[in-house]
Amino acid sequence: MNDKYAGTPLGERELNRGKIFVNSYTPKLHYQWDTGEGIGRYLGELKRGRLIARRCDGCQRILIPPRMFCERCFRPTDEWIYVNDTGKVLTFSLCYVTWNVRRLKQPLIPAVIEIDGASAGMGILHLLKKVPPKKVRVGMRVRAVWRPPAERRGSITDILYWRPATEERE
Amino acid sequence: MKPSARIEDHRTWPGAIPITSTYTAGVAGQIFFDALKQSGKLIATRCRPCKQVYLPARLFCERCLDALTEQVEIKPTGRLISYTLCQVDRDRRPLRRPQALALVQLDGANTVLLHYLLDVTRPEQISIGARVEVVIKPKRRRIGSILDIEGFRLVHDPEFSSKRTPRRKGR
């Protein structure tokens, strides 16, 4: 049976005792991605404090994030359309760990937010804040909270977070 | 990225793969590095059916996939299979001194070892086929790494020099 299932598990202790030879290496993998027309414009408009989408005349859908082709109709999309910075939570989570698995006391609240003005089901990934974790619900209406114009850099993080739309305006 | 005013400026986006990798030396690597670190010895493994002696030691034969259990100690002398003088670093910037690298087949092994070629800066100093020896770091500086080997050094070999005059290739 042992022969059938080979393998030598290592525990932290064996590793730390220095008997196991290990070497570490941090690769230098750097990129500068071409955003292209669709996402380039999306980022540019974020900097201006607006969300923009593309319409496909084939399926009549309004697509966000915007793309220059429609993946359903396999044809170029047709027109730029501004959409609102309000929307509805399609789904969410309360996440207690960071991307590199550090524990958090207060959860991050990632959500897919359906954008008002885009077609049904067209969501983007973002974060919710200014809402008690227990109060978050699917279907909740939210609105974007933008960075001050001078601090925006043409990034998805130009929207700081989304907050419940029903609360009083700031 | 610097803030910019025009949409046209948002045409590229910078990023990286933010990881570090930690590698174990493996089952065979443990044997090889342990011997290198403790006693400065080079341990290979042999596959008798395939007539191969693998250095550094391996757990399996790549030709027949059988497990390799027979260990062989390899003498630290061998023959130059190829060499290069590298002029650039990994950012493609010129190096102040060329980095000499060599492939060496040690006596008794069927495989080659890639390492630095010590004290060589010009192609005129060497030629393929030359005899070399392995230089191993003193014990206190050995940590169980391929860098416990300092590199290869040319050894004087009257027989080789008389057989063949070093050729200059390229310019």
Add this chain to the structure above:
Amino acid sequence: MIGAGMTRFMHRALETPKELAWHAANAALASSQLKLKQIDCVVLGTAPDAFDGVHMKSEYLADGCGGRGKPFLRCYVGGGTGVYAVAQAYFQVASGMFDTALVVCEEKMSSCQPHPQAAFLTIFDPITEQPLKPNLLWIFALEQTRYMETYGITIEEIARVAVKNKRNALNHPAAQLAAELTVEDVLGSEIMAWPVHRLMVSPTSDGAAAIVIAAEEVARRVSDKPIWIQGIGWSLDSAYWTNRDLAYPEYVEKAAWMAYDMAGVKEPRKEIHFAEPYDPFAYKELHHLEGLQLAPKGQAPRLLADGVFERDGDLPVTPSGGLLGVGNPIAAAGMMKICELFWQTRGEAGKRQLPGKPERGVAQAWGDLMQVGTVVVMGTKKPD
């Protein structure tokens, strides 16, 4: 299919990736009673290079898989790779170009620091998503919420999957996280990303698994109990995952029907005797059973509660112990499920052997940004 083998699944292995691949390849060859020289081509399945920490890791792994001097391909559909690799090898052999294929799946996730999960940051869109610092838990939690919300499913119903699979794994000698737990234990473990608790998540693992497949005449010659690949299917959905309804995996349905059609399966619920769906997270098993047409939409939790998916149930699900119990070295975990189909249908699953001589099973894996379904149907009867 004439041979199967795997390594133990471990949190951290001493073996290098090549050595892990070799162990599995060697075990599969031994099981098939073939020598490497009788193998015509080698297929490798392995997930992101970021885990093992080698760029172009297919090339690096080639000798460990037995690929030296042979036609060698690495296929790659993210987490779906382990099951897809069988499809790749199937058409390599079925094309008539090769008589035998060795299929190896390997993953050494422990190489990746500060935590293997960190590599998952780089699976997100680098421009529109990575700046938000997402982790892999997000997408599972977001999908699970959507699934629960759409069909009114409770967290307790989902926790049962972890209980069942970790228990099944107690009988798997290669298992990393086998345990006898209760639903309370699972729900008592800390919340990683609500609604996902720690014990609903498969571990990161090091390991490898491999199989040997052969054309009919070779299979009949060398094996008295070949298991036949009856159907293969795979399907990839749009990358715009925030534009899709995550409640139901349409791509799994597409892949399943591709495989069932090929296998001549018309009523999966009746004609499939047991299933090994992909279970990296507890809810995924249920989600996938629905995609595989083995439970009506939103009904898998109820069938689980009724005992249908237990070892002695009507449709045993994940008798191996799955990713939750045996471990999740991504591609190797999918291949482990294929090995389980082989062992169960041959009656060689030891303590895990299902009652009633199961003749046909389905294995499925899933991957990417909730996009890929890969499905293989195998059984004791040769397809027409």
Add this chain to the structure above:
Amino acid sequence: MSERVAIIGIGFVPLQPATPRHSFKEMVFEVAQKAYADAGISFEEIDSFVTCAEDFNEGISIFDEYTPDQLGCRQKPMHTLTQDGLHGIADALMQIRAGVADIVVVEAHSKASNIITPDWLLDYALDPVYNRPLGFNPHALAALEMNRFIDQTGITASQCADVVVKNRLNARDNPLAAYALKTNRSTVDSSPYVSYPLHEEELAKYADGCVVIVVANEATAKKVVNQPVWILGAGFANDSPTIESRCWGQAEYARYAAQSAFLQAGIKSVDDIDFFEVDDTYAYKELQHLIALGLYDEPVEAGRATESGETRRDGKTPVNVSGGALGMGLPLEAHGLYRILELVLQVRGQAGERQLSRAKIGVAQSWRGVPTTSGAVVIVGSEAPRG
């Protein structure tokens, strides 16, 4: 008898040092549209899709995620191979012969200009325990191989330089080429060494681009508008990847792959082949690969043949009429597809100024670059293979 399989459509863009206007998705979409139009098919008719890509060349882990939309294959069979485009062609051939698909699309692209640290990527491909700790520019591996190669064969460094001259000159008649140049042996010979004996000018430079190829079974191929270009044979193979035990000096992977492809094609003599498109990532590689394909009785002849002009466009055995990677640019996994693209254009008689008078059977060969020992060979012809 094996099912006959043909290339029925091609789509491509010129190779360029950089392509800042478009994202990779936008580029692939444009090319896929052209390929489907060329084949006269709709995206809905395609059964299966293959993209050849590596995670770190794209800078994205699990790159498979981002492959479907721009090819029109949402919720369809699609998978990636982390190999060269020619491996993808072999894959398509096998899918069709296995009866899994009638029409398969193979795509590969390069956004090499987006990689800021290309040599560090290659470094990360080295064995982490035995090789990488030495800390050297991985092109030195090619230099080690070249030095061994010229020592073993008697081919001279200047004959390697002749490959550069020929291919960059050929590229001048190829509108798809990024690095066309009229140059000469002494310019190459006097360019600085990257790693002795390998000169800077002997390295192919990266380029961005994309090729999409539509492959189909015989029944489909007979219906399409364009002349089908038949796949006569496809082989792929690896040598040991391990620096310590791989073959140095000869390209074993190419020899294995060629043997398999020639056997399938029923071609007994290389004289039956009209022209070649082979990997020339480094100048010496062209010669090494031609030797592996079995062109010469003695390896040394490879150098002489190039020096005497035999492999020029007007020579007896034209090699890399397209300009190869040295003249066109090196487009990562799309490298092999640009090679086979040239075969298709030549066989169809669409190669413009560089059209060969005789181009009925051609061979494309690829290699995956340092530190790999992996490559593929595909043979195509104007006539359907005998059954």
